[in-house]
Amino acid sequence: MTNVTYIDPSPANFQAFKDLPRDTPIQMLNLLLYRDTADYPEGHENAGKGWTGREAYAEYGRTSGSIFQRVGGSIVWRGRFEAMVTGPDVREWHDGFVAQYPNAGAFFEMIKDAEYQKAVVNRTAALIDSRLIRFAPGDVGGGFG
Numbered sequence: 001m002t003n004v005t006y007i008d009p010s011p012a013n014f015q016a017f018k019d020l021p022r023d024t025p026i027q028m029l030n031l032l033l034y035r036d037t038a039d040y041p042e043g044h045e046n047a048g049k050g051w052t053g054r055e056a057y058a059e060y061g062r063t064s065g066s067i068f069q070r071v072g073g074s075i076v077w078r079g080r081f082e083a084m085v086t087g088p089d090v091r092e093w094h095d096g097f098v099a100q101y102p103n104a105g106a107f108f109e110m111i112k113d114a115e116y117q118k119a120v121v122n123r124t125a126a127l128i129d130s131r132l133i134r135f136a137p138g139d140v141g142g143g144f145g
Helices: 011-019 053-070 104-110 112-128
Strands: 024-036 074-080 097-100 127-133
Touching: 024 053, 024 104, 053 104, 053 112, 053 127, 097 104, 104 127, 112 127
Parallel strands: none
Antiparallel strands: 024 097, 024 127, 074 097
């Protein structure tokens, strides 16, 4: 099996995201696999600091957190990977979380923000692989059905 990695959405996947309703709440499942050493572009202010991927992702959180909160985002679940129960055993994630937004428009507002665009360099430097999966929130509690 080929070990394909993803950091940014493909044009087709991003278009599919943009084609969905923008005025309903969304939840975004984030799966993260950090680099051993962050990989910044040459000349970036954080290049050469020797940060781990986890440290670079923490910097992403610090530099983008106020924007995320300003658009109404919140973290509704966070966890640390322990074992793949169902799925390919070629991928182990370091961390995962679910970010909730009041609507997709808030997500677009965040990613278009000039300060966010500066901050996202830290995310790119931090990760060797990731998944970002949109869900419509559903009912919680009770059973599986």
